[in-house]
Amino acid sequence: MPETQNTRASRRAAAASADATSNLDTTPNLDIPSSADRSRRTHRRLAGIGAAAAVGIALTAGLVQAPSAIAALTSAPSEAQLRKGAAVAQDAGIVLTNAQALNNVVVASGLDVPAAPVDLAELTGDVKALQSDDLTADRLTALTASAAKETDEVLADTETLQNALTQAREAEAQRIAAEEAARIEAERAAAEAAALASANTVEGAKATAREMAASQYGWGVPLCPLSSGEGGLGWSRLVEGAVAEHGVEDVGAASS
Known part of the structure; x- marks a missing residue:
């Protein structure tokens, strides 16, 4: 009987130990990526590094150019x-x-x-x-x-x-x-x-006669041809108007 009990107890202890051992997961659950995943992650990291470097270069260039631009705006003329x-x-x-x-x-x-x-x-x-x-x-x-x-x-x-x-x-x-x-x-x-209007008057006629006599004959006192009493024209008598205007002596001197 005691052997039987010991056997049973030992069996129970062994069973419990086996259960405990089975419940323990001694193998770590590691998610190991494949080679393709590792390659993609590497490219992404490199791209990020490149972008950061480009931004840094741009910022550096801007900081370098800004002083020169400001200097150009404020520089004195040559x-x-x-x-x-x-x-x-x-x-x-x-x-x-x-x-x-x-x-x-x-x-x-x-x-x-x-x-x-x-x-x-x-x-x-x-x-x-x-x-x-x-x-x-x-x-x-x-x-x-x-x-x-x-x-x-x-x-x-x-x-x-x-x-x-x-x-x-x-x-x-x-x-x-x-x-x-x-x-x-x-x-x-x-x-x-x-x-013309003056020539149509008595005084106008006298003036015309004087101008004609002076220009054509050089007489200072114009003489007028009158009838000689024999039906012809002659210069035997002076115009009464001329005598009255210039006097007998002047008329005689002009006509001699």
Whole structure:
């Protein structure tokens, strides 16, 4: 009996030990990736590293370029830039003076000039800006180019206005000459009409006779042919009107 019990107890102990052993998982549950998975993960890590490097390079380049850009905006102009700007401003000032003088002449002429006055606003503004002492290099370069361009445009507009003024003056001279010719012709016609009207009177006839005698015969006192009493014409007697006007002695001296 005791052997049987021991056998049973031993069997129970062995069974319990076997159950405990079976419940223990001594093998680790490892998820080992395949070679394809490892390759894909490696590519992803490399891509991430490359992107980070690119961002870093871009940021570094930006940090390097930013100071140079700021320096360009705030840098002082060179001596060559200053000389060029001053020369352009001087030329522009001369052009502005001439254009303004021409505008004043056109206004004072009172003529109908077929061209607009020269616009000086933009060039004047550029010249004024070029005279500033705190210009950066970029600003001075831009103003110099703008002033040079505006100078050429003002020159062209000045030439156009000058040609238009010349044409207006010539037209005005022709108008004045035509008016003067018309005035002279009117005076001549009026004189002829007055002479004709005067010739149709007694005094007009006397004046005509005097002019004819003086021009054709050199007589100072005109004589009038009268009938000699024998049916013919002769110069035996003087016109009574001439005698009455000049006297007997003068008439006799003129007719001798």
